Amino acid sequence: AKRRIDDLGRFDGEPFFDSPRHVGQLNFPEWDRFRAGMQGIFDRRFFTNHGPKVRELEERLADHLGVRHAVCMANGTLALMVAARALELTGAVAVPAFTFIATAQALSWAGLDPVFCDVDPDTHNISARTVREAMTDDVSAILGVHLWGRPCPVDELSALASERGLRLFFDAAHAVGCSLNGRMIGGFGDVEVFSMHATKVLNSAEGGFATTDDDGLADALRTVRNFHSTETFITAPLRINAKMSEAQAVMGLLSLEDLPRNCRRNAELHALYRERLCCLPGFDVVAFDEREANNHQYLIVDVDADGAGLSRNDIVLLLEGERVLARRYFTPGAHRCPPYRDDFPQYLDALPVTDRLSERLLQLPLGEGITAADVEGICALIRFFVENAAAIRPRLEGGHREAKA
Ligand code: T4K
Known part of the structure; x- marks a missing residue:
């Protein structure tokens, strides 16, 4: 567990996880x-x-x-x-x-x-x-x-x-x-x-x-x-x-045989993430209509930098330091990627919601390889980041933001 911000992997402390936890964990049959x-x-x-x-x-x-x-x-x-x-x-x-x-x-x-x-x-x-x-x-x-x-x-x-x-x-x-x-x-x-x-x-x-x-x-x-x-x-x-x-x-x-089991596990872990992240300021977990079937493979958080004290990109960097490979899906929007940004410049400033979401959304690890203990660990890390945002931000701004980006 992290006690001081010097313990964070980003600031040269020991990473929380000993191997990477990435989004879209693979499911392997026996x-x-x-x-x-x-x-x-x-x-x-x-x-x-x-x-x-x-x-x-x-x-x-x-x-x-x-x-x-x-x-x-x-x-x-x-x-x-x-x-x-x-x-x-x-x-x-x-x-x-x-x-x-x-x-x-x-x-x-x-x-x-x-x-x-x-x-x-x-x-x-x-x-x-x-x-x-x-x-x-x-x-x-x-x-x-x-x-x-x-x-x-x-x-x-x-x-x-x-x-x-x-x-x-x-x-x-x-x-x-x-x-x-x-x-x-x-x-x-x-x-x-x-x-x-x-x-x-x-x-x-x-x-x-x-x-x-x-x-x-x-x-x-x-x-x-x-x-x-x-x-x-x-x-x-x-x-x-x-x-x-x-x-x-x-x-x-x-x-396909394993799909119902994998969806059930995802649903449990998705609920655990929601429970652990729901009260964090600036964190809004994208919800599903629970009356419908869902694979719950996508744990998406909308990060409001003003509420959280850290931007979505800061959170990604800090998690990376702990070997949690969260993703900025989808950054940037397709209209800002080659070849479209050059071939169709008319879209560059025409899609404000896409631009806003691509700066705020964060995908956290879910899927077969992720355990409840992993989710607890990831959420505890995020809570630590947010609780210590005021001290972390100047350190990131003082060079740690670019150093490993
Ligand atoms: N439409 C939408 C909306 C899509 O999201 C996608 C694909 C498509 C169309 C096209 O479908 P495909 O042509 O791909 O069937 C991934 C996937 O490559 C891609 O299928 C997916 N969407 C996209 C959203 O994500 P990456 O580059 O973000 O993930 P990748 O392949 O680097 O894997 C993530 C992590 O998993 C890696 O850091 C390491 C780990 N990994 C991955 C593989 C493949 C392993 O440990 N072992 C592995 O075998 O693209």
């Missing part, structure tokens, strides 16, 4: 279960090209999410690109700037321009209002992001899309195991796209998938994903290799 799955691949001598494990994973995912089709791909970014192509989009797509850069870059790779929208300060998601404000004549679709697993306002976005004759699809990379009005995310809009990156609650090492209830669109997704497709969607001149391998599918199937 080795024997993984080996059994891999043994089957070796026995069949069939590594990829839509093998039995990928087909099984697609069926299970569709079942789990209550949709007609799940189409597995090599990662979430490729799944977004394939979805944009399968939807036959042209021109531009309205998309939040407050998201992981992959959302916008996937559009660029698909030959589309992002039209950056601001987000709602409470939900951190786009709304019909923020999309309307950003709308341009060449927009052919809206791509919402269910950030932190909290659903976009699907009804109002659907109404806007119908009114303007636009396609609507969602980046659901954070939202596996989450619901809206009791219905699992995966069944909204024309297509929804998920990530199964190693750091996600559902993990196939690398991987992703797109879901749809539309048989024609499923056919289109399967066609664009593969150069050698036998499917019937022939209007797609550009295709790509976005296929998932059998080894990824083995991992994904095991992770």
Whole structure:
């Protein structure tokens, strides 16, 4: 435990943790279960090209999410690109700037321009209002992001899309195991796209998938994903290799089996974080609608520097000194990242909520490798920082802020 500020790792004290605690902790199935799955691949001598494990994973995912089709791909970014192509989009797509850069870059790779929208300060998601404000004549679709697993306002976005004759699809990379009005995310809009990156609650090492209830669109997704497709969607001149391998599918199937258990554990730890951080001045933990299903993988705190006495960036530096690798997701907003800050300078000062959130939000560690004791330790550290903010701040300003940044 820390007694004096000289004990802080940032000021050359011993770090609190002996190994890093990072966000998006990986979930690992037991080795024997993984080996059994891999043994089957070796026995069949069939590594990829839509093998039995990928087909099984697609069926299970569709079942789990209550949709007609799940189409597995090599990662979430490729799944977004394939979805944009399968939807036959042209021109531009309205998309939040407050998201992981992959959302916008996937559009660029698909030959589309992002039209950056601001987000709602409470939900951190786009709304019909923020999309309307950003709308341009060449927009052919809206791509919402269910950030932190909290659903976009699907009804109002659907109404806007119908009114303007636009396609609507969602980046659901954070939202596996989450619901809206009791219905699992995966069944909204024309297509929804998920990530199964190693750091996600559902993990196939690398991987992703797109879901749809539309048989024609499923056919289109399967066609664009593969150069050698036998499917019937022939209007797609550009295709790509976005296929998932059998080894990824083995991992994904095991992770899907473990998903309910991992979500339950996350929910307990999320509640513990909330309990420990709720009374700290300047700390506001982003809450979920507890009537809905949620994976609770994202512990997001809004740090108000005036209330806490330390900025979000100060907290990140201080935690780093204790081997807690908190993240500044998403800093900066996509509109301030290359190539967009140069190609589309009109957005630079047009998205005040995105800019504000990207200066204040902090993601703390959660996921399978994190224990209740870790959460207690992280929260005790944060409490110590805030209680000693007046003494810490001048030390940070006196050089420690830059020294290790
Ligand atoms: N849309 C949204 C809204 C997204 O958030 C993402 C991805 C996508 C689309 C695209 O989906 P993918 O194409 O990725 O399937 C991570 C992930 O790479 C990325 O999947 C994720 N979002 C993004 C938000 O975060 P990083 O760079 O922040 O984390 P990374 O990979 O450095 O891992 C964090 C820590 O975990 C590391 O410091 C070390 C540790 N780690 C990581 C891996 C992969 C391990 O110990 N072992 C490991 O195998 O990007």
